[in-house]
Amino acid sequence: MPELPEVQTVVDTLEILIQNKRIVDIDVKYPPIIDNDVNFESNVTNQQFKSFDRKGKFLILGLNDGYLVIHLRMEGKFYVVNQEHTLDKHSHLVFHLDDGQRLIYHDVRKFGRIHYVKQLDKHKGLNRLGLEIWDDKCNVEYLSSSTKRRTIAIKTLLLDQSVISGIGNIYANEILFDSKIDPKLKSNQLTDLELERILISTKEILDLAIEQGGTSIRSYTSQLGVTGRFQQYLKVHGRDGQPCLICNEPIVKEQVNGRGTYFCPKCQKSSK
DNA sequence: AGATCTACCCGCACGC
């Protein structure tokens, strides 16, 4: 499933494949993918792809006028294919490009959303995002301003995109294992030292994951022919029942706020 | 008002 590093991979790949290509026609095969009203096709047709960015897990494709703000959610992906390519039933949106190729939005579970906006500050989801981990302002003071008066589990807080943007379930599990913190610990019980460890682990893990092209789990590949290699670095996610790589204690899986949570009960034991 | 919780979207994978 695409998380921040996968989205970055998609951005980088699309920039190479469709930079300056013009959209000559659009087929919307499954309209709920499009968040806009009926004007989507007329707003977007005849525009070129000019810029390629990411904010949190949102993909931002800049056009001559306005932007496509895209969230791939669980299984959204893009393919660039030629005219002969046969579309399967999960291809929901087709951009016909001026070089004869087609940009396909493919999403088995139809969870992804694509929104056209004239200005980026008009997009609700983007406006809600907190700082990126690489932002100089994303320090212990910033994080503790969120944690100190909140009682939700620290793992739930890490998944809150309005605090630090871009951390998904896989990485939240990996970050807390790396920083040896109990995922169920209440946010307001963490010390500044522990918050500092979280920030360091988050940066290290996301940097490595981006370098490795993201994580491919289940069916997800960011682009035909591109497969993430981060899965081989996963230390706890999906390893329930298997020995902890540090202490050999079996990794435990529990639900925390409805999300699958993997941790080592020994290494990540809370003293509180 | 702000924090937290719950339901919802959807289709595949899995287990009985």
Next chain:
DNA sequence: TGCGTGCGGGTAGATC
């Protein structure tokens, strides 16, 4: 083989 259920990112709306 077939049916029920778990899964999950973001958001809307309910509830505390």
